[in-house]
Amino acid sequence: MAVETLERPPAETTEAPVYEDDARIVRYKIRTGMFAWMAHRLSGIAIVIYLILHVWGLKALTDRDAFNALIAGYHAPIFKIGEFLLLAAVAYHAFNGLRIVLIDFLGWSPKQKRLFWTLAAVTAAIIVIGGYPSIYAVVTYFTGG
Amino acid sequence: MKLNVKVRRYDPESGKPPYWATYEVPAEPMDSALSLLLHIKWHLDGTLTFRKSCAHGICGSDAMQINGENKLACSVLVQDLVKGDGDTISFAPLPGSPVIKDLVIDQTRFFEKYRAVMPWLINDTPPPERERLQSPEEHAIIEDATKCIMCGACTHSCPSTWADPDYLGPAAMLKAYRYTFDSRDAGSAQRLPIVDSKDGLWKCYTIFNCVQACPKEIDITRWLSALKRKAVTAQY
Numbered sequence: 001m002a003v004e005t006l007e008r009p010p011a012e013t014t015e016a017p018v019y020e021d022d023a024r025i026v027r028y029k030i031r032t033g034m035f036a037w038m039a040h041r042l043s044g045i046a047i048v049i050y051l052i053l054h055v056w057g058l059k060a061l062t063d064r065d066a067f068n069a070l071i072a073g074y075h076a077p078i079f080k081i082g083e084f085l086l087l088a089a090v091a092y093h094a095f096n097g098l099r100i101v102l103i104d105f106l107g108w109s110p111k112q113k114r115l116f117w118t119l120a121a122v123t124a125a126i127i128v129i130g131g132y133p134s135i136y137a138v139v140t141y142f143t144g145g
Numbered sequence: 146m147k148l149n150v151k152v153r154r155y156d157p158e159s160g161k162p163p164y165w166a167t168y169e170v171p172a173e174p175m176d177s178a179l180s181l182l183l184h185i186k187w188h189l190d191g192t193l194t195f196r197k198s199c200a201h202g203i204c205g206s207d208a209m210q211i212n213g214e215n216k217l218a219c220s221v222l223v224q225d226l227v228k229g230d231g232d233t234i235s236f237a238p239l240p241g242s243p244v245i246k247d248l249v250i251d252q253t254r255f256f257e258k259y260r261a262v263m264p265w266l267i268n269d270t271p272p273p274e275r276e277r278l279q280s281p282e283e284h285a286i287i288e289d290a291t292k293c294i295m296c297g298a299c300t301h302s303c304p305s306t307w308a309d310p311d312y313l314g315p316a317a318m319l320k321a322y323r324y325t326f327d328s329r330d331a332g333s334a335q336r337l338p339i340v341d342s343k344d345g346l347w348k349c350y351t352i353f354n355c356v357q358a359c360p361k362e363i364d365i366t367r368w369l370s371a372l373k374r375k376a377v378t379a380q381y
Contacts, residue, residue: 016157018243018251024308026240029214033353034304103351105374109367112353 032116040096043089050086077141084127084134091126095119146230148172148223150181152193153210153237155244163244165235166190174224178211182218182236182248195236195248202360205296209248210237215298217360239301241310254310255297258317262339264324267332283328290323290368292361299355299365305348312348313340315355315365322368325375333379341376349373 028034060066073079099115102108108115150170155163168189170181179200186193195218198204202220209218212226212235226234242250268277293316300306300314313321321340324330340346346369355365 016246017160018157018245019155019163020243021240026304026307027213028210028240028302028304028354029212031353031357033351033357037304037350037352100351103366104370107367107370109351109353109356109364109370112351112366 032113036096036099036116039092040100043093043096046085046089047093050082050089075137077138080134080138080141084131084138087131087134088127091123091130095123146172146174148181148227149231149233150185151233151235152182152185152247153235154193154247155238156192157246172223174222176223177219178216178221178223178226178234178236179207179218181223181234193248194246203294205294205360208239208296208298208301208360210239210301211235215239215302215354215358217296217298220360239297241301241303241307242297250297250301252297255300255314255316258300258313259295259320261313262317262321262324263332263336264317264320266324266327266330267335268329269331277329279328286328287323287326289363290319290326292363293319293323294361296360298358298360302354302358304352304354305350309344309348311344313345315349315369318346318349318369318372319363319365322372325372326368333375337376337379340372346373346376 030038057070060070096119099112099119102115103112148170150168152166152168153163154166168185170184170189172181172184177200179197182193182195183197186195195209196206197219198206200207200219202217205217207218208215210216211218211221218236223234236248238244238248238250242252242254245251295316297316299319300316303312303314305312306314318340321336325333325336349366349369351366351370353366356363359365
């Protein structure tokens with residue numbers, strides 16, 4: 001044999017430390033799929049926070065005067081803006097949920113981008129049409145109509 | 146044209162955290178992104194470390210994060226990354242795995258997950274005289290999934306993997322699909338419980354980063370959805 005490999009000394013190894021980033025959130029280019037997922041998560045959390053406030057408000061049902069005072073308070077512009085944001089969150093969450101159902105149950109994955117933009121247009125239309133009364137109320141409040 | 150090439154570097158012997166180094170590299174629009182790294186290594190700084198082998202999108206060695214997105218460096222052209230002279234291209238190691246040096250990641254976890262789904266044909270029936278035949282129609286079901294080159298671009302692009310290092314990830318579960326839906330395979334009863342687990346299919350939130358990252362343009366989410374449907378309907 002030309003080379004006596006067995007007589008060679010073994011290569012020396014050093015255990016250099018690896019670098020591990022503990023961050024569980026990574027900066028990454030946001031495309032439709034990741035945007036849809038992030039917005040779904042955030043709108044979901046927003047709806048849960050709303051539900052807590054909503055159920056908390058319902059405890060006033062035991063007293064007629066307290067309930068009427070509460071409902072009167074809900075006519076303030078801040079709650080009209082909240083009403084609009086609630087519609088936006090629920091409409092988005094519902095339609096993106098439908099998108100996920102179509103992808104997972106019917107295998108519409110190849111059409112996911114078109115599906116996203118189509119449902120985004122429907123969602124936007126619903127938010128504009130359904131949210132018009134709340135926005136109108138806010139505008140008239142500030143313009144003194 | 147001249148490009149500013151930013152590379153995320155890490156020297157394990159220095160003990161210092163990773164940092165960005167910038168190099169000025171001459172390039173042609175039709176050059177691959179890999180050729181920029183090779184230029185740095187050959188002419189500017191020989192200590193730059195990255196994996197590459199075939200340089201033609203077959204071996205799957207040079208998956209990395211290019212301009213904030215996981216890509217195969219040899220399979221993406223400079224003209225698809227920049228507009229013109231003086232633009233910047235950034236190279237970073239795949240996110241979500243420990244970094245050994247510069248752009249080289251520790252793939253131990255990635256291949257552990259791969260082995261976990263039993264990526265081989267399971268069939269105890271005695272083999273026929275020549276081979277186990279598969280019709281073109283039966284092959285069409287798994288053909289897209291067989292194109293995987295195990296580069297890891299998908300698994301390391303998945304927010305579920307970043308958040309849970311134990312999540313099997315798209316690459317491993319695509320292999321599970323590829324064998325579970327193989328007409329010659331009889332291992333569903335063994336393989337499905339592995340993917341139908343808390344670190345499996347149900348952490349796929351159809352984010353589509355994996356599909357976007359795949360250099361072979363495999364519709365991974367589509368096949369994972371098929372595997373999800375199989376997992377909920379199968380009796381095992």
